[in-house]
Amino acid sequence: MSAENTISFDPRSLRLQLDMNQQEFWSAIGVTQSGGSRYENDRRIPRPVMELLRLRYQLGIPLEGVTQENASIIRAIASGEMNTDSLRRNVERIQAVLTASESLAQEAAKLSVAAEALLESE
Numbered sequence: 001m002s003a004e005n006t007i008s009f010d011p012r013s014l015r016l017q018l019d020m021n022q023q024e025f026w027s028a029i030g031v032t033q034s035g036g037s038r039y040e041n042d043r044r045i046p047r048p049v050m051e052l053l054r055l056r057y058q059l060g061i062p063l064e065g066v067t068q069e070n071a072s073i074i075r076a077i078a079s080g081e082m083n084t085d086s087l088r089r090n091v092e093r094i095q096a097v098l099t100a101s102e103s104l105a106q107e108a109a110k111l112s113v114a115a116e117a118l119l120e121s122e
Contacts, residue, residue, distance in 0.1 A: 011053055012040040018057075029056050029063060 015025040026036030029052035039045045045053075055061045066074060076082040 009058065011036075011045070011057075014057055015040075029053060 011025075015022065018025065021033075022036045022040070023033040026033055026039075029049065031039070031049060031052075039049070052063065056063055073082065077084055077087075
């Protein structure tokens with residue numbers, strides 16, 4: 001695990017800073033309140049639990065958002081197989097196309113109304 005991927009906070013201090021009770025804080029990563037309490041009272045936190053804490057609270061990734069449908073994309077991004085800058089640019093392009101399409105649809109509707117008015121006046 002590289003330096004930027006290490007957990008750099010005390011979970012109890014963070015929980016208090018976030019004004020969360022143990023149930024709220026620990027259940028967000030699938031740990032019971034009693035398990036979280038033991039971790040906060042100097043029981044060693046296993047590496048997988050630390051990684052879940054890092055993902056949820058350091059990187060702000062809501063774990064319930066990870067689904068079977070998007071897991072392969074998340075794995076591809078995490079492994080570097082998918083370039084996030086490229087994905088971001090593609091999303092921006094798609095958003096621009098959608099915006100332009102909406103404008104074209106509005107203009108087409110206006111032209112349609114004008115054409116109908118012309119046809120009715122004849």
